[in-house]
Amino acid sequence: MMANFPFFVFVDAQVIGVCYGMNGNDLPSPIDVVALYKANNITKMRTYDPITETLPALKGSEIEVILDIPNSKLQSLGDPQEADNWVTTNVMSYAKEVKIRYINVGNEISPVNNGTSQFVPFLLPALTNVQQSITKSGLQDQVKVSTAIETGLLANTYPPSQSAFREDTMSFIKPIIEFLKQNNAPLQANIYPYFGYIGDPEHVQLPYALFTQEQPDPSGYPNLFDAMLDSIYYAIDKAIGENNVEIVVSESGWPSDGGVGASVENAATYYKNLMDHAKSTKGTIYRPGKTIETYLFAMFDENLKIGAETEKHFGVFHPDKTQKYNLSF
Template identity: 50%
Template sequence: MLTLSCFDHYNAVAQTGLAYGRLGTGLPSPADVVSLYNRNNIRRIRIYDPHQPTLQALGGSNIEVILGVPNTDLQNVAASQANANTWVQNNVRNYPSVRFRYIAVGNEVSPIRGDTSQYVSFVLPALRNIFNAISSAGLGNQIRVSTAVETGLLGNSYPPADGAFRDDVRSYLGPIVSFLASNNAPLLVNLYPYFSYVDNPGSISLSYALFTSDGVVVPGGIRYQNLFYAILDATYAALEKYGASSVEIVVSESGWPTAGGTAATVENARLYNTNLIQRVKTGTPKRPGRAIETYIFSAFDENQKNPEIEKHFGVYQSNGQPKYAISFN
């Protein structure tokens, strides 16, 4: 029996987690990574695949985990309930002292992205099969099953109250959202004001993206202090248009690069991430007073990723020293 605590997913304390990607050379061992998290009071982690040494290192750490089903595993897991049961046995049930919080079935799979569109037909059946496997294991009250999407699925995001998903993702996303709603699971959203800013520098100020502005008043008279809140509320509005106002959002990635592109500096990354940790403690204009469960991307730079900007989102250097002053307390 897994030694997992029951906790309220939707009144989560505003303790920001940190994603741990491994697509880099010279990174510390998983055991050293867990030690780094413990030293810095980082109590939540997102990992992108069931890397056995990482799961072993997390055992007994009391760090809550988002575990990814990689996109490359989706077809196999979707193919049969037996395959999903085996996946859950090997990667969840075999680690009884790991505190699994969510299973993220696929990451940024989208019919409008050429690099992931081949996985679209597998996401919903994989979700169902993993959910059934988790439920059959008696873990349905502890572990929620979801998928992680990107905000590029939004067709409209301004003003936030008019947020709507693109018409050409409805047939893909609608059934997934219905599945989440029926199972009291959140939608995991990778939300990057950085990319919104660099794509629209003429209409979005850097200070608005970095949480340092006085905010803007959007049509309807609502003041938004920062771009993160605005994109998040636009995504909530889009969910409401799918009839899924009960679905909460967990921000499964957000961050700012320290090099490699426009406005990608150590100081801007420090401003963004340190302000983010504070701002997620309170809610958005649409959902005031509700902490926003959020995971910063990423623990380390990943020099094996492309394009160049993707290599530089790390908060810590490979020796465990922070690139800039940051506190997860």
């Protein structure tokens, strides 16, 4: 049995966070980054590996944190002792001074994505073991264990009411959703209207992706973000029936350079409108009347990111710590 500590009670006054990636060779130190969050009233952070550099800088900051466990670590967490060790090192050691809110066990793992399919067998055992470690430590009400998915798991996403998880993903995703339901934890989802727009520009108009379309689409949706979010809610309901599973938007962003539709003007429009929408109590058609906890991707442009050129241009701040879009947090 792990020792019990006094822990923070979370109050969701602010629903907007920012993801802090470190894939650059020109970025500020973690201490300077935490100071930048505080100076701009950013009260939520998603942090990726190496969290061991970020956690000491977060002590006493009052910033609520999502800790990511990288996909490469999941196989080892199939050993309950390894899960205990991870929780002791990265959660218990900081829990008195850092507001750890979520642990994301893996990111965008999918049986239909060749880049992540090798991790599929390890995800649920890792989730289970990390959850057991959190429960043994007495943190189960404060720290929620989840995973982040991408929308490629879905089929028939338009209209959103017809959405469901793909048949070839059901044996993978259904036990995970049931795990989240059982533990009263949200599903984390990375939602990118930008990729929806560039993937089907014939049918997805730019204003629809940027929250600037004047009239709803034929299904009644005023913007692509809401349609994508509700498509996941509908899929969850079809997978497991009545449930209490909420969705946290663990990433959403728009690039300022490097590809079709990627410009400072479009990105500024997207981030500002996304923040206003998430902070309002409009919610979505299927989940109306509430704010949407949303994490902007990302804090900085990251010049070492691999993949398309756009991947290097999602920052809302420049590496010199100046704001790119004059956003108000």
